[in-house]
Amino acid sequence: MATGTQTGTTDTARGTWGSQMGFILAAAGSAVGLGHIWRFPYVTGANGGAAFVLLYIGAVFLIGVPILFAELTLGRHSNRNPVGAIKAIVGNSSWKYLGYLGVATGVFILSYYTLIAGWTFGYIFKTLLRDATTFDQFTNQGLLNAGLYMAFILMTVGVVYGGVRGGIERWSKILMPILPVLLLFIIIYSLTLPGSMAGVQFYLRPDFSSLTGQSVLVALGQAFFANSLGMGAMVTYGSYLSKDQNIITSGLGVVSFGILISFLAGFAVFPAVFAMGQSPAEGAALVFVVLPEIFNMMPGGILVGFIFFLLLSIAALTSTVSLLEVPVAFLIDEKAVRRKVAVWLMAGVTVLFGIPSALSFGAVDFFTELPLLAGLSFFDVMDYIFGNVALPLGGMMFAIFVAWRWGILNAANEIALGNRKFLGVQSAAWGFVLRYVCPVVIFVVMLNTTGVLGLIGL
Numbered sequence: 022m023a024t025g026t027q028t029g030t031t032d033t034a035r036g037t038w039g040s041q042m043g044f045i046l047a048a049a050g051s052a053v054g055l056g057h058i059w060r061f062p063y064v065t066g067a068n069g070g071a072a073f074v075l076l077y078i079g080a081v082f083l084i085g086v087p088i089l090f091a092e093l094t095l096g097r098h099s100n101r102n103p104v105g106a107i108k109a110i111v112g113n114s115s116w117k118y119l120g121y122l123g124v125a126t127g128v129f130i131l132s133y134y135t136l137i138a139g140w141t142f143g144y145i146f147k148t149l150l151r152d153a154t155t156f157d158q159f160t161n162q163g164l165l166n167a168g169l170y171m172a173f174i175l176m177t178v179g180v181v182y183g184g185v186r187g188g189i190e191r192w193s194k195i196l197m198p199i200l201p202v203l204l205l206f207i208i209i210y211s212l213t214l215p216g217s218m219a220g221v222q223f224y225l226r227p228d229f230s231s232l233t234g235q236s237v238l239v240a241l242g243q244a245f246f247a248n249s250l251g252m253g254a255m256v257t258y259g260s261y262l263s264k265d266q267n268i269i270t271s272g273l274g275v276v277s278f279g280i281l282i283s284f285l286a287g288f289a290v291f292p293a294v295f296a297m298g299q300s301p302a303e304g305a306a307l308v309f310v311v312l313p314e315i316f317n318m319m320p321g322g323i324l325v326g327f328i329f330f331l332l333l334s335i336a337a338l339t340s341t342v343s344l345l346e347v348p349v350a351f352l353i354d355e356k357a358v359r360r361k362v363a364v365w366l367m368a369g370v371t372v373l374f375g376i377p378s379a380l381s382f383g384a385v386d387f388f389t390e391l392p393l394l395a396g397l398s399f400f401d402v403m404d405y406i407f408g409n410v411a412l413p414l415g416g417m418m419f420a421i422f423v424a425w426r427w428g429i430l431n432a433a434n435e436i437a438l439g440n441r442k443f444l445g446v447q448s449a450a451w452g453f454v455l456r457y458v459c460p461v462v463i464f465v466v467m468l469n470t471t472g473v474l475g476l477i478g479l
């Protein structure tokens with residue numbers, strides 16, 4: 022039973038964070054995952070390097086941060102999961118479907134994210150055993166994939182089972198501080214390789230001519246995915262905050278930690294890639310194909326490879342934990358299901374949807390190249406719908422809900438409970454961005470992502 026300093030609620034049984042630092046580490050754990058260490062370097066590589074990094078940081082601060090504040094505030098105010106949070110403010114209106122979208126997005130992203138997380142876990146052993154199978158051979162073994170998948174979902178279950186303070190916060194406090202240390206180790210190694218400076222230049226010297234309209238979309242999508250925004254993970258984590266905690270400073274702490282880790286991940290990857298004369302634009306295969314090749318050829322590479330995949334697995338685990346916590350909190354709050362039952366139930370549903378994804382890398386032809394969908398795999402389709410479309414859509418709707426429906430003044434008053442200085446200029450600026458800038462920018466970008474602009478000839 023939690024004994025936090027909650028005010029305005031009698032419901033402390035659902036859990037609270039033990040401290041502001043505990044919350045920051047848990048939320049940073051949710052944010053920092055495959056999105057930062059696996060996806061960030063490859064999308065940066067594919068979009069021209071340094072200029073993209075600047076674009077990404079711009080997207081995070083202009084769009085991501087205001088929405089992060091909105092989600093956390095909504096959660097803390099209501100003490101509820103995304104569905105319950107919305108109901109607490111507007112009752113049983115159609116807005117609740119925004120909450121359901123978030124809960125469903127959590128389950129669906131978890132269903133395919135766990136697969137990649139399972140690979141990173143498998144690669145720890147693959148590296149140690151000097152196993153020579155290629156990435157393609159590795160991913161198309163149905164049974165191996167299923168085994169790794171189950172291992173990873175069970176670790177996730179193990180953490181979420183322990184609850185907010187005894188599971189999520191406790192493990193985040195143990196695991197998160199390890200990340201930068203492991204990362205620094207790899208950076209030092211990467212930077213001392215002969216020829217690595219070309220990678221540093223690529224990464225640090227902006228060439229704006231390399232940016233396209235597409236880069237803007239990718240940067241915005243990455244800002245949502247990497248910061249766990251748009252599906253209510255931050256509503257849920259915010260719901261365990263006590264009233265005296267400062268949403269603004271903790272939110273900025275989380276985002277800055279994420280940017281730091283992403284930035285460092287690039288330093289780990291690009292110098293090594295250039296030192297080996299490889300292309301930085303290898304796409305999704307960058308860390309599973311290019312890096313292991315590099316590790317294989319280098320003295321001491323086995324140890325570095327081991328550390329790298331351990332790092333990725335740890336980062337992924339604190340993210341899968343937050344993806345599972347959203348539907349679990351929903352069942353606990355709305356359906357009065359006990360935590361342990363909720364955890365198993367939702368893990369089961371996740372596995373069910375994960376199977377076709379796991380089989381879509383060559384194990385089963387039907388899922389590998391879906392009929393009617395231009396040869397896309399089941400995995401690709403899930404990632405497109407939930408990773409690329411549902412998150413910005415959800416983020417836009419959360420912005421509109423908080424700014425227009427709940428009201429900036431009400432939301433700002435909630436933030437002010439833990440930060441008196443917020444009322445005034447700061448809340449006015451936040452309100453303006455949340456009301457106008459976020460919805461308009463995301464809307465235009467979404468039209469573009471979904472191809473609607475192309476259809477009307479723009």
Ligand code: PHE
Pocket residue numbers: 051052053054055056057130245246247248249250252254340341343344
């Ligand atoms: N932010 C996580 C990552 O970077 C992924 C994630 C997305 C987690 C949405 C929770 C919600 O890997």
